[in-house]
Amino acid sequence: MLKWLAIVLLVLLALLQYRLWLGEGGIRDLGEVRERVAALEAANKPLRDRNARLGAEVLDLKTGLDAIEERSRSDIGMVRAEEYFFWVPGVAVEAVPVVNPAPAVSLEASR
Numbered sequence: 409m410l411k412w413l414a415i416v417l418l419v420l421l422a423l424l425q426y427r428l429w430l431g432e433g434g435i436r437d438l439g440e441v442r443e444r445v446a447a448l449e450a451a452n453k454p455l456r457d458r459n460a461r462l463g464a465e466v467l468d469l470k471t472g473l474d475a476i477e478e479r480s481r482s483d484i485g486m487v488r489a490e491e492y493f494f495w496v497p498g499v500a501v502e503a504v505p506v507v508n509p510a511p512a513v514s515l516e517a518s519r
Contacts, residue, residue: 468475480486487493
């Protein structure tokens with residue numbers, strides 16, 4: 409009787425070991441899942457970096473006037489009231505619509 413109990417226990421142990429090492433959800437599957445996680449983490453890293461840069465830019469735009477001024481100058485071609493805009497012919501510059509141009513200075517008004 410004891411011999412049969414030992415055989416049953418050994419068979420049960422073998423089945424459990426098989427399931428642990430080779431069965432569904434076992435060690436082999438765990439390795440595959442870890443590889444997929446590492447691949448997804450590598451694919452997400454550039455997106456996380458981009459989100460961090462965009463978050464910093466949003467914070468800078470919310471709190472700092474320098475960032476707003478830089479954006480308005482580069483994106484929509486705005487100038488300050490005390491500044492003058494000079495256009496130099498022959499220089500290739502990207503066409504930027506001027507939303508708020510500086511007031512024109514008349515030569516007759518300065519005489």
